[in-house]
Amino acid sequence: MSAGALSLKNVAVPGRLHALSLEFAAGKMVGLVGPNGSGKSTLLSVAAGLLPPAAGGEVCWSGERLAGIPAIERGRRAAWVPQEARFEFGFSVRAVVGQGRYAHGDDTAGVAEALARFDLERIAERPVNRLSGGERHRVLLARAWATGAGLQLWDEPLAALDPRHGLETLMLGRELTRGGRTLVFSLHDLRVAHCLDEVVVLHEGRLRAAGAPEAVLTPELLREVFGVTARVEPGLTLFL
Amino acid sequence: MISAAALAGLAAVSLASGDVALSPEQLVAGLLRRDELAATIVWQIRLPRLLVAMLVGAALSASGLVMQAYFRNSLASPGLLGVSAGGAAGAVVAIGFGWVGFSLLTVPLMAVAGALVATGAVLMLARRGASTERLLLAGVALNALLGAVTSYVLSAHTTTYERTAQVLFWLLGGLEDRTWEHVVMAVPILLAGALLLPLGRPMDLLSLGAEEAQSLGVDVRRVRRWLLGLSTVLTALATAAAGTVGFVGLIVPHILRLLVGPEHRRLVPLSLVAGAAFVVGCDLLGRSAGGLRLGIVTALVGGPFFLWLLRREER
Numbered sequence: 001m002s003a004g005a006l007s008l009k010n011v012a013v014p015g016r017l018h019a020l021s022l023e024f025a026a027g028k029m030v031g032l033v034g035p036n037g038s039g040k041s042t043l044l045s046v047a048a049g050l051l052p053p054a055a056g057g058e059v060c061w062s063g064e065r066l067a068g069i070p071a072i073e074r075g076r077r078a079a080w081v082p083q084e085a086r087f088e089f090g091f092s093v094r095a096v097v098g099q100g101r102y103a104h105g106d107d108t109a110g111v112a113e114a115l116a117r118f119d120l121e122r123i124a125e126r127p128v129n130r131l132s133g134g135e136r137h138r139v140l141l142a143r144a145w146a147t148g149a150g151l152q153l154w155d156e157p158l159a160a161l162d163p164r165h166g167l168e169t170l171m172l173g174r175e176l177t178r179g180g181r182t183l184v185f186s187l188h189d190l191r192v193a194h195c196l197d198e199v200v201v202l203h204e205g206r207l208r209a210a211g212a213p214e215a216v217l218t219p220e221l222l223r224e225v226f227g228v229t230a231r232v233e234p235g236l237t238l239f240l
Numbered sequence: 241m242i243s244a245a246a247l248a249g250l251a252a253v254s255l256a257s258g259d260v261a262l263s264p265e266q267l268v269a270g271l272l273r274r275d276e277l278a279a280t281i282v283w284q285i286r287l288p289r290l291l292v293a294m295l296v297g298a299a300l301s302a303s304g305l306v307m308q309a310y311f312r313n314s315l316a317s318p319g320l321l322g323v324s325a326g327g328a329a330g331a332v333v334a335i336g337f338g339w340v341g342f343s344l345l346t347v348p349l350m351a352v353a354g355a356l357v358a359t360g361a362v363l364m365l366a367r368r369g370a371s372t373e374r375l376l377l378a379g380v381a382l383n384a385l386l387g388a389v390t391s392y393v394l395s396a397h398t399t400t401y402e403r404t405a406q407v408l409f410w411l412l413g414g415l416e417d418r419t420w421e422h423v424v425m426a427v428p429i430l431l432a433g434a435l436l437l438p439l440g441r442p443m444d445l446l447s448l449g450a451e452e453a454q455s456l457g458v459d460v461r462r463v464r465r466w467l468l469g470l471s472t473v474l475t476a477l478a479t480a481a482a483g484t485v486g487f488v489g490l491i492v493p494h495i496l497r498l499l500v501g502p503e504h505r506r507l508v509p510l511s512l513v514a515g516a517a518f519v520v521g522c523d524l525l526g527r528s529a530g531g532l533r534l535g536i537v538t539a540l541v542g543g544p545f546f547l548w549l550l551r552r553e554e555r
Contacts, residue, residue: 045451048455049454049455050454050455070459071454071457071458071459071460072457072459074455074457075455075456075457075458076457078455079455079456080451080452080455082451082452086449087448088312088313089312089314089447089448089502090497090501090502091444091448091501091502092501095444095503096448099444099445099456100456102441102458103456107441143456147456
């Protein structure tokens with residue numbers, strides 16, 4: 001059996017995702033692109049085990065069927081970051097990041113490092129329900145980092161972040177994959193596509209294309225999927 | 241620590257005060273059965289009442305805390321799901337149809353049955369979908385339905401003054417004439433409270449979102465089932481022992497969260513102790529104000545305080 005970090009076989013969700021099969025190798029940084037409503041979040045939820053695929057579909061983590069992995073172990077092996085970060089209660093930033101350690105039975109290991117990595121030390125004791133949208137997102141990313149999970153599934157991690165924190169997050173993602181972890185995340189800003197190892201294009205709930213960014217993101221595909229005309233030439237590029 | 245000390249202090253004052261005030265020496269003598277009159281007052285009247293007050297307070301407060309984490313809404317309360325209304329309807333039906341004569345336990349058992357039926361109905365409605373909105377709407381509908389049942393029984397079947405008085409007892413909530421039987425009936429509250437203690441951390445995660453909790457390793461279905469089951473039993477037992485007492489489950493967890501923060505590992509044990517102290521305090525207040533019913537006192541104390549909290553939070 002192939003031991004790709006994440007494999008989806010014949011996975012479908014009625015009304016949202018047509019049957020598709022995908023294989024994600026360990027150590028890759030993969031971008032999930034597609035117009036609004038194309039099924040990116042659904043795909044990530046299914047991959048994270050939060051949404052069961054329709055009968056006949058199967059999700060595997062490192063070659064192991066997800067259905068056979070107990071809840072607590074899932075928390076150690078994969079981390080999922082939701083698109084929306086809403087908090088009803090005023091837990092401190094540090095406490096929320098510490099929740100990433102739930103499946104390990106502690107709430108401190110690696111938390112200080114995660115806070116530092118996502119630039120949260122300054123606001124570590126602030127209540128999360130008083131933070132800005134971007135700050136809340138960084139809290140969730142830091143929590144995912146603190147899990148130490150080998151499979152990281154982030155739903156639009158960059159959308160709410162300012163340019164600096166966006167770039168930093170991409171670099172942190174690359175650090176994760178260099179360490180052998182796998183990162184799959186959805187994004188809209190195609191200008192960062194050149195940082196990715198692979199791109200998966202979804203359109204109207206169907207898998208449209210997958211592969212290296214320069215091979216997949218052709219002007220023809222961009223016009224067909226997004227309805228935009230692309231000029232492939234160096235434009236504005238930001239560096240840290 | 242502070243709330244435990246407050247509880248102990250309030251308990252002592254509660255035992256000592258009443259129609260016949262007892263000095264500290266008399267109270268000790270009564271507890272040790274060295275003074276016959278004091279012993280009768282303490283052991284037959286005040287101690288059962290105090291214990292029921294403590295158990296009811298602990299149950300309602302913990303139940304409210306659980307529901308707030310469950311629904312991710314700090315304004316949720318045991319009354320929300322219709323569980324309290326179910327308990328009251330069960331009790332009122334038992335009284336209205338004159339089943340009280342069979343056994344002293346008929347009314348409390350019917351209260352428990354009513355609460356369980358209400359929760360069962362909510363769970364059935366929620367099984368397909370199980371979203372929070374669905375549960376809340378089911379609670380609203382059940383509250384209306386059970387309220388109608390109660391009103392019907394009240395208007396059609398409470399023909400005697402005695403029955404009307406009994407029904408009113410359940411609807412207003414009170415601690416009058418509580419006996420050791422009521423204490424025994426409410427003792428399982430301790431067990432349910434103990435079962436809640438290890439659920440503090442999963443409650444933290446759940447209170448920030450079910451999907452997120454699941455992704456972090458919480459067995460959400462199992463934990464939710466336990467939480468809903470335990471909070472139902474807690475509310476049912478409290479309703480059985482003292483009728484419907486409002487605001488405790490809303491106010492106590494809210495105050496505690498303001499004082500010590502939102503972490504349930506601390507809030508769960510604290511809510512049990514502070515809830516007990518709150519109800520003992522309210523009962524004491526009601527008794528010293530000339531015998532106001534517990535349910536009236538908690539509403540009088542709780543309502544304005546809660547409104548003040550809301551205004552403070554808005555700023």
